[in-house]
Amino acid sequence: MPTIDLVQQSHQKIFDYLANHRLPTPCLVMDLEEVGRNFQALRSAFPQSHIYYAVKANPAQQLLNLLVSLDARFDAASIPEIQACLESGAKPHQISFGNTIKKAKDIAIAYELGIRLFAFDSLQELEKLSRFAPGAQVYCRLLMECSGAEWPLSRKFGCEIEMAKDLLICSLNMGLQPYGISFHVGSQQMDVSQWDRAIGSTAQLFQELLAAGIELQMVNMGGGFPGQYRSAVPAVTSYAEAIQASLDRHFGDSQPITMLEPGRSLVADAGVINTEVVLISQKSYTEDRRWVFLDIGKFSGLVETMDEAIKYRIRTPWDGQGYGPVILAGPTCDSADILYDQSDYRLPLNLQPGDQVQILSTGAYTSTYSSVGFNGFAPLAVYCI
Ligand SMILES: *Cc1c(COP(=O)(O)O)cnc(C)c1O
Numbered sequence: 001m002p003t004i005d006l007v008q009q010s011h012q013k014i015f016d017y018l019a020n021h022r023l024p025t026p027c028l029v030m031d032l033e034e035v036g037r038n039f040q041a042l043r044s045a046f047p048q049s050h051i052y053y054a055v056k057a058n059p060a061q062q063l064l065n066l067l068v069s070l071d072a073r074f075d076a077a078s079i080p081e082i083q084a085c086l087e088s089g090a091k092p093h094q095i096s097f098g099n100t101i102k103k104a105k106d107i108a109i110a111y112e113l114g115i116r117l118f119a120f121d122s123l124q125e126l127e128k129l130s131r132f133a134p135g136a137q138v139y140c141r142l143l144m145e146c147s148g149a150e151w152p153l154s155r156k157f158g159c160e161i162e163m164a165k166d167l168l169i170c171s172l173n174m175g176l177q178p179y180g181i182s183f184h185v186g187s188q189q190m191d192v193s194q195w196d197r198a199i200g201s202t203a204q205l206f207q208e209l210l211a212a213g214i215e216l217q218m219v220n221m222g223g224g225f226p227g228q229y230r231s232a233v234p235a236v237t238s239y240a241e242a243i244q245a246s247l248d249r250h251f252g253d254s255q256p257i258t259m260l261e262p263g264r265s266l267v268a269d270a271g272v273i274n275t276e277v278v279l280i281s282q283k284s285y286t287e288d289r290r291w292v293f294l295d296i297g298k299f300s301g302l303v304e305t306m307d308e309a310i311k312y313r314i315r316t317p318w319d320g321q322g323y324g325p326v327i328l329a330g331p332t333c334d335s336a337d338i339l340y341d342q343s344d345y346r347l348p349l350n351l352q353p354g355d356q357v358q359i360l361s362t363g364a365y366t367s368t369y370s371s372v373g374f375n376g377f378a379p380l381a382v383y384c385i
Contacts, residue, residue, distance in 0.1 A: 010034055011360060014272045015315075017385050018358070025276040025356065026296035027381040030058070030363055032066050034270035039070055042225070042262060045240035049258040052096050054223050055081045057263030057364040058271070062384040064088035067266075075261040079106050082113060092116070096220075098182070098261065100125060100141055100157055108132040119182055119220075121159045126167060130174035137179035138171050139220055140164040142201065148194050149186020149224065151309055158183065161201055165208055172214060180218030180256065181205060187264055188310065189224035192234050192242040199243070203250035219247075220259040227268025227361045230311040236265065264364040271363020273301065273380070277355045278331055289325045292347055294357065297330010297337040301366035301380040302359070305339040315358040318348035332375040 052075040077099035092114025100121040111133040143158035168178040226233040279293040304310035323346040330337040370380035
């Protein structure tokens with residue numbers, strides 16, 4: 001299990017960079033070497049799987065360039081994401097159009113660009129695919145519960161197994177190639193056993209379809225691998241062992257082709273947001289909790305603090321000295337712009353306005369979630385080093 005110290009160490013390059021460059025705050029600094037290391041670690045843990053980076057986690061062009069150079073593949077959700085991958089040098093056959101909700105026009109453009117691998121979870125989507133992406137490989141996403149995940153991706157995506165079976169049979173009759181099954185067990189999934197049930201259902205579907213004359217080939221096991229936030233997380237090798245054991249148990253000797261779609265685990269720990277304390281105040285003479293306002297908030301990239309789901313670690317110039325409880329909030333004139341109120345955050349009592357504090361492991365789902373200028377605050381600047 002990676003200790004928190006190890007991850008701190010891996011941030012050292014960014015801390016040094018911040019110390020030597022006076023970048024305006026707030027900004028996100030990405031350590032590309034760390035992204036490379038994370039990718040290689042995942043690849044060696046899952047040597048049989050094709051790794052499709054989920055572009056939405058962080059689409060910085062330099063980062064995509066790096067992943068192309070490492071022979072990664074890409075899970076894209078829109079035409080601009082597909083184009084960003086192609087511009088970085090990815091080949092169309094390395095890109096999966098993994099969104100189950102696509103405009104017909106975008107399917108046609110993707111097909112024109114050479115994309116031949118598409119996700120779906122409904123009959124209507126299949127009808128669009130059969131018309132605008134004839135002959136393409138398609139995979140059906142299964143509905144998941146996502147328990148154990150800190151950022152669930154449930155309900156909205158996927159269909160139930162009986163429907164998946166019918167749709168895959170339909171897809172053949174519609175001139176498409178039924179290629180496989182996908183599922184996502186939820187993002188920041190802390191429980192390595194959560195893949196087992198999905199792999200079991202998938203194996204059963206493979207058999208039922210075989211009986212119907214359709215030989216599926218591929219299982220897309222999604223993302224869900226964690227970043228290092230406040231609680232310790234299992235090592236990537238623990239996920240790999242549990243998942244491989246499930247594949248062995250449910251598929252035996254006829255192992256399918258497998259895809260993974262990691263987003264968070266490749267980039268989260270490779271990023272640090274540098275921010276400045278704007279104000280520290282109290283609302284009464286009796287309350288001992290301080291309000292600490294940063295120059296970044298929910299609208300400038302920290303959307304995953306919604307319901308305090310993702311709990312980032314914070315570094316200050318006064319770490320190790322006396323701490324007191326705080327409510328941490330962003331700078332905008334919206335009362336939803338509170339980061340942590342219920343999660344027992346404590347910061348040093350010496351903290352002052354003007355101090356720079358770092359929000360750790362923020363390389364995933366921050367720059368892309370940043371609004372274009374709510375209240376006049378600029379989108380989050382990104383530096384790749
Ligand atoms: C967002 C997303 C991912 C990435 O998930 P992580 O939990 O960040 O690894 C993978 N696949 C699909 C379809 C997604 O929407």
